[in-house]
Amino acid sequence: MSNTFISFKTKTYLAIAKEPVYVGTGGYRIGRVDNTIIRDSGTNLPKIPGTTISGNARYYSWLAYKSEGMNLTLGCAKGKRTEKENACGMCPVCLTYGFIKDEKSHSGLAYFSDARILFFPVATMIGTVWVTSDEIVREFIDTDGSNIGSVSKEKFLAALEIKNSLPENNSNKLFLNFGWIMLESGREIDISLWKIKSNGENSEVSDLSDFFKKVENRICIVSKEVFHHIVNSNLETRTSVSINPVTGAAEGGALFTYEALPRGTVFIMDVTYENPKNYGNDEYGDNDGLNVVIKTVEKGFELFSSLGIGGMGTRGFGKIEIKGSMIGEKEYWESVKKYVENLEKRYNDLQAQLEKVEGEEKEKIDKEIKRITHSLNLYRKYIEVQKKKLEKQINNFNEIFNIISSINITISENDMPNETEEGENA
Ligand SMILES: [Zn+2]
Known part of the structure; x- marks a missing residue:
């Protein structure tokens, strides 16, 4: 990070589901699929709301600092007075996520976007592929000049490697099954130079080239309409026993059904961090306070992969790994x-x-x-x-x-096997 003052910074992260992610609309009604997933009102695709992410992140940041020896109150975890304790209003958790204390309150300095689906895993005859839509690519990806354009409903675009692994049918056409839908292979695309799109001036696009290298030969692009269909028909539907929250025991015959986004789903989200120096105090240096705010959130993010997200957390649901260019320990x-x-x-x-x-x-x-x-x-x-x-x-x-x-050993060169001997043995 440069030493000149910046008032805010936006960082983009990927979140990869290590387990099915369930983010419900809340409220249990027994025996029916009533725990429906939250959907984006614009695209109608499932998403993880920013408020869910920030709520989890606050608690995990608090846990992280607490386990690292910082003496935080229960109020700091909530951002407001609990039964016994106030939020302190001064710790990095209160600074980052905001607090209400007596007559004083402060809104947080980290603003979380919703996490939206970037790539969706689908089992096909050539193994798992990650599906995305032309619309999502246009919104989030800098395709380095190569124009994806619109994909027709009957086709999918993919890298040469995927096309090469498909069997030809009688009419010399290549098809791939995406769950129940068969699509014909369209133009070949090269995504080796893809990057996450920048959000403008103060945006730090995390370097995700390693991730893209891993998946580049596994990505298929379909039309927006087909993508909806693929996502909705591949959500995991599960039935579970309802647990009585008071006794912790299973309630007799109380089964409920819920939908979850499958393991391997890749989400994209960003967080905008405001520099605390904007509020005047000189203790924050130029960007030192900003770095503390960013690192506080990223400390919380680290725990998402072991503690999970969403309503089913206690059942081992929703562990996600967050990837991005995190602030290093030294800089912090x-x-x-x-x-x-x-x-x-x-x-x-x-x-x-x-x-x-x-x-x-x-x-x-x-x-x-x-x-x-x-x-x-x-x-x-x-x-x-x-x-x-x-x-x-x-x-x-x-x-x-x-x-x-x-450890004291000497190697005599005469003992080393040479090529002739190896050759003779073989
Ligand atoms: Zn506090």
């Missing part, structure tokens, strides 16, 4: 260092001012000092725990290094 800690040093400087400045003022002015400064003290204490504990953790790792590495360095 450089920003934390500057941020904490700025806070400390501000603390000292305010202490000096405190001696010169009285009355209302003094009360105001006192309050601000309390706020900063709370934040400094949170970071002090966090930094200490992280330091200890690293020390342990370094010691461990040192021991391993010493063992490896102390």
Whole structure:
């Protein structure tokens, strides 16, 4: 990240379902397919709403910092007062996701888009392919000048490798089954240079070239109408036993059915991060506060792959892996260092001012000092725990290094097998 101030930044991420993802409209009615998936009002395709992502992310960011030694309250996880505890209003979780506290409140600095389907996995006679539509490609992909155009309803576009693996029928045409639909192979496409489309000036398009390399010979593009049909006819429908939330036991005969997006579905989403410096305080440096905000969300994202998303989380549903160019540990800690040093400087400045003022002015400064003290204490504990953790790792590495360095063997060149001998053996 450059050192010049930027007021906001948009980052694009891919989310890959490691398990079926169920994001329901809520409300259980027993015995029928009533737990329907949430759909995008424009495209009518299933999606994961931004509010679901941000709600999960907040809780996971809180868990991550908590497990790293930061002393956060339950209120910080919710962003508002719980039975016992307030949101602190100063920790990175409150800063990033917003909070309501007594007379004070602040909206969050991270804005989550919905996660929309980019590629949808379908089992075919040549194995799993990832299907997308001409419409989705136009919206999200920079195709490096190659024009995909509109795909007709009877055809699909794919890379040469897919076309080569299809058997020819009597009329020398190539067909592929997408579930129940047979489509004829159309133009050949090359997606090796595809990139995620940029969102404009302050957009950081994550480098996803590794991901594209993996799937480039597995992607098929169909028309918008056919894509709807393929997605809707390949959703997983499952029946489950309803669990009584109070007793935790299965309720007699209470079966319900729900739909889920299958494992392997690839979603695309973006998060716009606002620089906390926009709200005036100099403790945030130029972009150090912004880096802390971004990293806070990305710490939460890391837990999506083990803790999951959506309504069926407790049944092991909805684990997703989020991919993107995440902020590195080194850059993050450089920003934390500057941020904490700025806070400390501000603390000292305010202490000096405190001696010169009285009355209302003094009360105001006192309050601000309390706020900063709370934040400094949170970071002090966090930094200490992280330091200890690293020390342990370094010691461990040192021991391993010493063992490896102390291994003493010499290799005599005469003992090495040479080509002639190998040749004779073969
Ligand atoms: Zn907090």
